[in-house]
Structures are given as structure tokens and as C-alpha cells.
Amino acid sequence: MALPLDTVKKVAGLARLQLTDTEIEMFSQQLGGILDYVAMLDELDTSAVEPMVHAIELTNVLRDDVLAPSLPRADALQNAPKQDGRYFLVPAILEG
Amino acid sequence: MGLSDLSASELLDQLQSGAVSSREVTQACLAAITVQDTAVHAFLHVDAADALQQAAAIDERRVRGESLGLLAGLPVALKDVLCQQGQPATCASKMLSGFIPPYDAHVVTKLKQADAVLLGRTNMDEFAMGSSSENSAFGVTRNPWDLSRIPGGSSSGSAAAVAARMTPVSLGSDTGGSIRQPAGLCGIVGMKPTYGRISRYGLIAYASSLDQIGPFGTDVRSVATVLEAISGHDPRDSTSVNQPVPEYSKSVDQPLTGLKIGIVPEHFSAGLDTEIAAAVKSAIDVYRSLGAEVREVALPHAKYCIATYYLIACSEASSNLSRYDGIHYGHRATSFKNLNEMYAASRGEGFGAEVKRRIMLGTYALSTGYYDQYYVKALKVRRLIRQDFDAAFQQVDVIAGPVTPTAAFAIGEKANDPLAMYLSDIYTISANLAGLPAISLPCGFTTGGLPIGLQLQGRPFDEDRVLRAARMYEATTDWHTRRPNG
Numbered sequence: 001m002a003l004p005l006d007t008v009k010k011v012a013g014l015a016r017l018q019l020t021d022t023e024i025e026m027f028s029q030q031l032g033g034i035l036d037y038v039a040m041l042d043e044l045d046t047s048a049v050e051p052m053v054h055a056i057e058l059t060n061v062l063r064d065d066v067l068a069p070s071l072p073r074a075d076a077l078q079n080a081p082k083q084d085g086r087y088f089l090v091p092a093i094l095e096g
Numbered sequence: 097m098g099l100s101d102l103s104a105s106e107l108l109d110q111l112q113s114g115a116v117s118s119r120e121v122t123q124a125c126l127a128a129i130t131v132q133d134t135a136v137h138a139f140l141h142v143d144a145a146d147a148l149q150q151a152a153a154i155d156e157r158r159v160r161g162e163s164l165g166l167l168a169g170l171p172v173a174l175k176d177v178l179c180q181q182g183q184p185a186t187c188a189s190k191m192l193s194g195f196i197p198p199y200d201a202h203v204v205t206k207l208k209q210a211d212a213v214l215l216g217r218t219n220m221d222e223f224a225m226g227s228s229s230e231n232s233a234f235g236v237t238r239n240p241w242d243l244s245r246i247p248g249g250s251s252s253g254s255a256a257a258v259a260a261r262m263t264p265v266s267l268g269s270d271t272g273g274s275i276r277q278p279a280g281l282c283g284i285v286g287m288k289p290t291y292g293r294i295s296r297y298g299l300i301a302y303a304s305s306l307d308q309i310g311p312f313g314t315d316v317r318s319v320a321t322v323l324e325a326i327s328g329h330d331p332r333d334s335t336s337v338n339q340p341v342p343e344y345s346k347s348v349d350q351p352l353t354g355l356k357i358g359i360v361p362e363h364f365s366a367g368l369d370t371e372i373a374a375a376v377k378s379a380i381d382v383y384r385s386l387g388a389e390v391r392e393v394a395l396p397h398a399k400y401c402i403a404t405y406y407l408i409a410c411s412e413a414s415s416n417l418s419r420y421d422g423i424h425y426g427h428r429a430t431s432f433k434n435l436n437e438m439y440a441a442s443r444g445e446g447f448g449a450e451v452k453r454r455i456m457l458g459t460y461a462l463s464t465g466y467y468d469q470y471y472v473k474a475l476k477v478r479r480l481i482r483q484d485f486d487a488a489f490q491q492v493d494v495i496a497g498p499v500t501p502t503a504a505f506a507i508g509e510k511a512n513d514p515l516a517m518y519l520s521d522i523y524t525i526s527a528n529l530a531g532l533p534a535i536s537l538p539c540g541f542t543t544g545g546l547p548i549g550l551q552l553q554g555r556p557f558d559e560d561r562v563l564r565a566a567r568m569y570e571a572t573t574d575w576h577t578r579r580p581n582g
Contacts, residue, residue, distance in 0.1 A: 008456070015414060015459040016421075016436070017452055018444030026449075027456055030514055034457060037515055038403040041473050044480070051475035052482060054305050054335065055291040055531020056556075061334040075198035079425035088423050093435050 002032040099124040101579075104170055104264040104318035105345075111169040114158070118151035118169030121264075122213050125171045128262045129216070137237050138247075138257035140176050141184050142216035147171065150213045157211075165210035166325045166345070172207055173266035175254045176217045177224055178309070179298040180204045183214075187300050188232035189222045191426045191446030201298020202333065203267060203309050203326045210325040215263050218253030222448045223417065224269055224302045226250050227277060227520050230511050231450040238507070239282060240580040241546055245504040248278030251312070255282040258312045260580060265313045265322050269299055271306045272405050273499075273524025276536035279312055280499030280549020283538045283578065285319045285566070286312045290556045291531035292337035295330030303412035304335075306405075306528040315576050316537060316567040320344035323559065342560045351568045352561065357383050358393035358492030363523060369502045375540030375548040376498045382569055383496070393488040393495065397480045401526040402518055404481065406454075407461050407474035408529070413451075414458030420446060453514060482530040489555045494565050498523050499536045499549035523551060533559045535566050538575035547575075 008028050012019045019027070073086070082089035099107070099121055110116045126144050133139055154169045179185050179197035181204075186192040200208070207214065221231040229237040229252030237252040239245040240260035247256040251268025255278030258266050268275040270288035279286025288310045299309055311322035324345050329338040359380060364373050384390055422428035422442030429441035447455070461470035488495060500520060510517045527534040532553050539550035550569070554562035570576055 003460075007460075011456055011460050011463065013440075014463060015455050016418070016439040016443055017447070017455060018437075018440040019452070020444075023449070023452065027453060030453060031457055031460065033515055034406065034518075035460075038407055038470070038474075041400060041403050041407075041477055044397075044400065044477060046473060046476035046480070049476040049479050051472050052479035053475055055482070055529075056335060056337060058335065058337075063331050063334075071198060078198060079195050081422060081426070081428035090423055091432070091435055091438055 001036060002028045003035065004028070100128050100261040102264070103315045104313050105315065105321060107264055108167070108170055108321065117155045118213060119148060119155055121169060122147050122151040122171050122215070125215055125263050128260070132260050132262055135238065135243055136240055136256050136260050137235055138218055138253035138260065138262060139173070139216045140186065140188065140219050140234055140253065143183060147213055147215050154211050154213065165212070166321060167207065168211035169213060170265065171213045171215040171263050172322070173215045173218050173254060173257050173263040174204070175220050175251050175266070175268045177220060177269050177300045178204060178267060179300065180214060183217060185217070185300065186234070187223045188220045188234055189446065189448065189451070190233045191420050193427065195425055197298070199298065202295035202330045204298060206326045206328070212325070218251070218257055218266060220252055221250035221450070223300070223451050224250040224271055224274055225413070225450050225454055227273070227517055228252070228510070230507065231448055233448055236507055239504045241283060242504065244506055245546070246281070246507055248281035248504065250274040251278050254312050255279055255284060255286065258282070258284050258314060265311055265318055267309055267311055267326070269307055269309050270528065271303050271409060272528050273521040275310045275312065276499050276524045276534060276549070276551060277521060279536040280551070281504040281547060283547025283575070284312055284314055285316055285535065285537045285576065286310065287319050287323060287535040288527060288533065289323060289327065289559055290533045292335055293327050293533070293557065293559065295328070295333040295336040297330055297332040301416040303409040304416060305412060306409060316563055316570050317345065317348050319535070320348040320563045339557060344560060344563055347560055348563050348567050350564055351386070352564050353387070355383070355388040355494070355565060356492040357388050357390045358488055358495040359390060360395050360398065360495060360497055361392055362395070362398055363497040367501050367522070368498060371542045372498050372501070372503065372548050376496070376550055379539040379550045379569060380496055382572055386568055386572065391492060393492055395484045395488060395526070397477065397484050398526060400477050401481055401529060402522060404474045404477045405525045405529060406457065406518060407470050408478065410454040410458035411461050411471050412458070414455045414462060417451070417455055450514070478529050481526055485526070485530045485532060493554070493561055495553045497551050499551045503542045503544070503546035503548060527553050531556060533557070533562050535562050537566050537570060539569070539573070540575060541578070
């Protein structure tokens with residue numbers, strides 16, 4: 001069953017993804033098909049099963065708090081689309 | 097016999113004895129790339145001058161009598177998902193076109209410490225999402241056995257480069273089969289170690305609870321040697337486990353006595369190509385003839401693994417890939433009215449269709465009202481899948497079966513049907529969900545001349561046994577010695 005176009009648009013907004021009308025139509029069909037397929041999980045009663053978030057279920061991995069050099073500023077900025085040698089540059093966030 | 101006919105372990109012997117220099121081996125690889133890669137397109141970036149410089153430096157140190165690392169002088173190709181300081185890392189995405197990592201991945205540091213020669217960067221499905229290389233933004237990689245077919249994916253170039261003997265070994269990453277599936281389809285050996293065996297620091301993330309780095313080679317020994325070099329704890333990845341690393345390269349040739357092999361009847365049911373079923377069954381017969389005990393085991397939740405995987409992997413991907421915001425690195429759109437539009441336009445322009453599809457599915461599965469129904473449900477089924485394996489490994493040491501349901505398919509055959517593409521990972525995905533080590537090795541060819549892979553899965557951190565079991569089979573067969581075009 002196709003995912004409604006409004007839902008596709010809403011999810012794209014949450015994901016900060018600009019989609020074309022063609023993509024919205026395509027994902028409506030394809031995501032609908034995938035969701036129909038994954039509905040097979042509903043066959044299983046999992047009310048007594050704990051979720052498993054990791055294959056190695058470690059908790060509280062600690063290490064000594066030792067001072068170490070971090071990435072130099074120039075290196076951290078080197079791949080930025082816009083920067084001024086000190087900061088990442090973004091469009092104005094507050095208008096007016 | 098040329099240098100490119102030798103496996104990594106044979107090359108290492110010759111390098112150590114001084115029969116060949118690293119410069120000669122590296123030059124042979126670069127020559128093979130020049131001749132073959134126009135057709136195969138396994139590499140995205142090769143810095144020949146840098147590779148030869150690394151090789152010459154190692155040769156000089158050898159001449160001076162310095163003690164050298166486990167992989168001294170051996171060329172290694174890297175999947176374009178692994179960060180190497182000063183070399184491009186694009187994940188085969190327009191989003192990261194031009195990105196130069198400011199640091200080395202832990203495995204790259206380990207390779208440098210082992211005195212390997214870093215040869216170049218290999219093509220892949222964009223952000224490791226795919227099974228064919230058709231999702232690369234920089235063109236498809238072709239299967240060296242048949243250039244009209246896909247090499248598998250997502251570690252497409254790393255597998256094809258080894259199969260075509262353009263590099264003796266390479267590294268890939270495996271989130272749902274992305275090392276084992278292309279290894280199987282390209283007729284080489286590829287291993288996904290236990291989750292936690294190798295640090296993921298500097299591996300550009302797709303699905304962090306499933307991603308693992310692993311090696312490709314032309315034989316099991318080579319894979320064992322590279323695995324030994326790159327394994328081990330790293331405090332920068334808190335999921336890497338602090339356990340000693342066995343000397344896989346030393347133990348790999350010791351056959352196992354009393355080996356118990358499990359087979360899963362459902363693996364051989366509908367959907368599996370008959371030639372593949374026959375090849376895998378005769379491989380299991382080889383184990384019987386070597387004295388192994390073969391018994392059936394049940395994995396009752398196996399049929400749920402693809403559904404479980406896509407919900408978990410896409411949920412994690414939607415979170416991991418939110419970092420591509422057009423601000424810190426990566427593509428930024430030029431036309432937008434405000435910050436929010438800048439994010440959306442940059443991401444809409446930078447990502448390809450499969451990456452968008454997975455971000456959309458993951459965002460949906462994590463969104464209010466659906467989180468329990470999809471994401472948490474999948475995490476619960478994940479535990480059931482792991483419990484199936486725990487029970488099976490009470491009875492057997494390794495589980496043997498096919499790697500893929502079919503041999504390499506034609507380029508374009510599944511490109512417009514995402515679900516059909518996802519189903520090609522049906523036998524490999526559960527090892528990622530359960531966190532198990534698993535290896536793919538050659539076990540035959542179809543009548544059309546395409547490679548067939550055998551998969552062995554083992555208990556967590558039991559790589560040593562998986563490798564030895566694989567080597568036992570390999571030592572009695574010659575599939576791994578065959579190569580494309582001869």
C-alpha cells in the first residue's frame with residue numbers, strides 16, 4: 001500500500017531532505033512496499049522480549065580522563081564549504 | 097608467473113626473503129590498474145607517486161635491517177568509506193566530493209604500523225548502502241568475471257580489485273553483507289569479524305550497531321594475516337572490545353579435529369539457485385570427508401532478518417547521516433532562502449536515491465507514533481535472532497551455508513526494485529544483527545563461469561576457528577586459485 005503523499009512530505013521535512021515531485025511519488029510507492037514487507041514482524045509476539053540495541057551489550061565503558069591534543073582549528077575548518085579561518089560561516093539565522 | 101599471480105601471504109614471504117622489493121610489487125599493482133581498471137572501475141583514486149614513495153621507504157628500512165611490521169611492503173586498497181589523512185574519502189557520494197579527512201581511521205593507523213603500502217581508494221555503493229555498486233555517484237564497478245555483471249556491494253571496488261589481481265588485499269566494511277556478498281560474487285575470500293573486534297574509529301558511519309571493517313584476499317591465509325594486523329582495542333571506539341588478538345596468521349593452517357558443522361535446512365529452500373545449492377552441499381561433503389560432524393540446526397527467526405535489518409539499519413542511518421548539514425563539511429547548495437532550506441537543499445542535491453530512501457524509511461520508523469511499532473519491534477526481533485544463534489552454537493562450532501541466493505546478476509537487473517535488491521542479502525544479514533564473525537570463500541562456479549561462495553559463521557570472537565575451518569576446506573580444493581581471464 002502506497003504511503004500517502006502528505007506523509008512522505010512530512011517525513012522529508014523531518015529529515016531535512018528536499019525532494020522533487022517525482023521522488024515524492026516514487027518514495028510513496030517504494031516505502032509503502034517496504035512497510036508492507038516489514039509488517040511480517042507483527043506475526044511475532046515480542047511482549048516478553050527486551051529490545052537488543054547492540055550485539056555486544058556493554059554498559060558504562062570508562063576510560064581515564066587524560067588531557068590530549070584535539071584537532072587543530074585549521075584542520076577542523078579545512079573541509080567547510082564556507083569559513084573565515086576562525087569560524088564556520090552560515091547564512092543569517094535571525095531575520096530582521 | 098607474475099607478481100600479481102601470488103597471494104598476499106606468498107608475496108609477504110618473498111618480500112621478507114628479499115626475492116622481491118615492495119617497490120616492484122607496488123609497481124606491478126599500479127601497472128595492473130593501468131591495464132585493467134578502465135574496464136573494471138574498481139578504484140576511485142590512486143596516488144601512484146605516494147604509493148611508490150611508501151614502498152621505497154619500506155624497502156630502505158628493510159635494507160638497513162630494521163624490524164618491520166606484519167604486512168611490510170604489501171599493497172592494500174581501501175574502501176572509500178575509511179578515512180586516510182590527506183587522501184580523498186567520498187563514500188562514492190556527491191555529498192563528500194572533495195572531502196579530505198584530517199585524520200587516519202584506526203585501521204589505517206594499524207596498517208601503517210604494520211608497514212603496509214596504502215595503494216588507493218575503491219568504489220562502493222554510496223555510503224555503503226547497496227549490493228551492486230550501482231548506487232555509486234561515480235559510476236558502476238564491473239565484475240571481473242563478466243563485465244556485464246555487478247561485482248556485489250557495497251564494498252564493490254575492494255572485491256573487484258582483488259579478484260582482478262590489481263591489489264593482493266583490500267579492506268571493506270560489512271553492515272549487512274557488504275564484504276561477504278561481493279567476495280562471494282567475485283570468487284575471493286572476505287571476512288566480517290565479530291562486532292567489536294576492530295575499531296570503527298574513522299569508518300564513516302552507516303549503521304553503527306552493525307558496521308564492521310574486514311579484509312579481502314585471494315586466500316584464507318592472506319585474510320587471516322590482514323585481520324591480525326587490524327584487530328584490537330581502541331579507546332576511541334568504546335564498542336571495540338578489549339580482548340587479546342590471537343595470532344591468526346600462525347594458527348590458520350592447523351586443521352580442526354572434532355569440528356561440528358551446522359546446516360540450516362531453510363537456507364536450501366525456495367529462492368536458492370540450484371547450482372549454488374549443489375556447490376554448497378558438495379563443500380559440506382568435503383567437510384564430512386575431512387572428519388567433521390554435520391548436523392542440522394534450526395534458526396526459526398531467520399525469515400525475519402531482512403525486515404529487522406532494514407528497520408534498524410535505516411533508523412541508525414537517518415540519525416548518522418544527519419551530520420551532513422552543508423556546514424562543517426560536504427556539499428552546500430547555492431540557492432536557498434534560509435538556514436532550513438539550506439539544509440534541505442544541500443541534502444537533496446548531495447544524496448543519491450538509495451541514501452534518501454533509507455533516510456526516509458529510518459526517519460519514518462523513528463517518528464512519533466511509529467517508534468514502538470517499527471524500531472523497538474525490530475530491536476526485539478533482533479534479540480530473538482541472536483538467541484537462535486546462541487542455541488545453535490550450543491550444538492555446533494560453525495554454521496555453513498550459501499553466501500547469496502544467486503550468482504552475480506546483470507547490471508541494471510534489480511536497479512529499480514529496492515526490495516528485490518535487499519533480498520540478495522538474505523543469508524548474510526543475520527551475522528550483523530547477531531554480531532557474529534563470518535567468512536565467504538570460493539566453493540565453485542556456475543555453468544556460466546560465475547563464482548559461487550560458501551559462508552561460514554562462528555561464535556562471537558571465534559574468528560580463529562572460522563578461519564581454520566575455512567582453510568581446511570580451501571587446502572583440499574583449488575577454486576581460490578582460479579582467476580578471471582585464465
